[in-house]
Amino acid sequence: xxxxxxxxxxxxxxxxxxxxxxxxxxxxxxxxxxxxxxxxxxxxxxxxxxxxxxxxxxxxxxxxxxxxxxxxxxxxxxxxxxxxxxxxxxxxxxxxxxxxxxxxxxxxxxxxxxxxxxxxxxxxxxxxxxxxxxxxxxxxxxxxxxxxxxxxxxxxxxxxxxxxxxxxxxxxxxxxxxxxxxxxxxxxxxxxxxxxxxxxxxxxxxxxx
Numbered sequence: 001x002x003x004x005x006x007x008x009x010x011x012x013x014x015x016x017x018x019x020x021x022x023x024x025x026x027x028x029x030x031x032x033x034x035x036x037x038x039x040x041x042x043x044x045x046x047x048x049x050x051x052x053x054x055x056x057x058x059x060x061x062x063x064x065x066x067x068x069x070x071x072x073x074x075x076x077x078x079x080x081x082x083x084x085x086x087x088x089x090x091x092x093x094x095x096x097x098x099x100x101x102x103x104x105x106x107x108x109x110x111x112x113x114x115x116x117x118x119x120x121x122x123x124x125x126x127x128x129x130x131x132x133x134x135x136x137x138x139x140x141x142x143x144x145x146x147x148x149x150x151x152x153x154x155x156x157x158x159x160x161x162x163x164x165x166x167x168x169x170x171x172x173x174x175x176x177x178x179x180x181x182x183x184x185x186x187x188x189x190x191x192x193x194x195x196x197x198x199x200x201x202x203x204x205x206x207x208x209x
Contacts, residue, residue: 008070010061025051030068035113069121080107085141093148102187104168112176138162167193
């Protein structure tokens with residue numbers, strides 16, 4: 001696993017403004033190539049061309065295209081974690097969870113094609129390690145809210161949080177494939193599924209939204 005992780009890590013970390021801009025351009029170019037060409041057209045040469053840098057410059061920072069994909073996954077995960085954590089401070093736990101769902105849906109629908117591709121790439125590249133990112137988000141932001149919003153019968157709030165994330169991601173991806181971009185309707189459907197799940201965990205037929 002360590003050897004695999006080394007091939008996904010950048011060759012060097014950008015520290016100066018110019019190098020940071022170069023890395024950002026490469027990562028965003030990768031995102032746009034995935035969106036417009038998919039995995040089949042996703043090569044380091046194409047990414048470098050789109051980023052406006054030489055292939056040699058790209059390889060100064062990334063050993064292969066998978067390491068670029070990993071950096072893109074890290075970027076999107078960091079954005080999502082920041083957004084979800086921002087809702088954790090809501091005093092009303094149900095409202096906090098509803099806001100988290102709304103932010104997660106909005107994040108997936110900002111760039112739905114990219115979101116779906118990165119979900120698949122995360123599993124391919126990281127295998128079980130991708131669950132640690134889910135776990136970090138669940139542990140740090142969602143689980144504490146789940147503890148406040150549910151009954152005492154939910155013993156493992158972190159597992160419940162992971163289930164909630166899976167429900168949110170799965171439904172969002174499925175709906176986006178269908179071409180339904182009405183995010184408000186998506187939020188309602190996911191909220192019903194999430195709160196229904198929590199209600200069943202509490203032995204209730206219905207769980208109030």
